[in-house]
Amino acid sequence: MNKTASHNQDGEDHQEALLHFRLEGLIPANQILVLNLSLRTATLFYNAPEGDQTIVEQQHFSPNGMLVLVPLLRAYPKYCLHEVLFASLDSLPLDEAYQQMREMRALTIRSVRRAISSLPARLRAFGWQVRSIRCAGYLIEAIPAE
Secondary structure, eight states, rough: OOOOOOTTTTSEEOOOEEEOOBBBBTTTTTTTEETTTTTTEEEEEEEEEESSSSEEEEEEEEHHHHHHHHHHHHTSSOOHHHHHHHHHHOOHHHHHHHHHHHHSSHHHHHHHHHHHTSSSSOOOOOOOEEEEEEETTEEEOOOOOO
């Protein structure tokens, strides 16, 4: 995963966070997923042997969808804890998220579920799904072949 800075057309420095994910086992080795955090887009690129890149798929996410997508992808291939998702969603330090989840579990889990519920339609375009790990968190995985 990398972050990239870019310049806008006026030549001013413009921090545009681009996160790069290889996601071994979820996408082919010759593809890379790039998240543009400011535009809230996920773009899957195919890297041709001759060096050209083409867009395979691109999806736009809601603000809360992007806030939970990032930790899910960072955790891949493992699952992402509810507390980590809640911390990302509410911009909290992890220890504070743990404390709030102990004190108000039903309320915090509801906000995480609501954000996660915005992901399936968008992830399906990539051939992925989000699976709940009971009492633990969520996991991104490939949609099983039928």
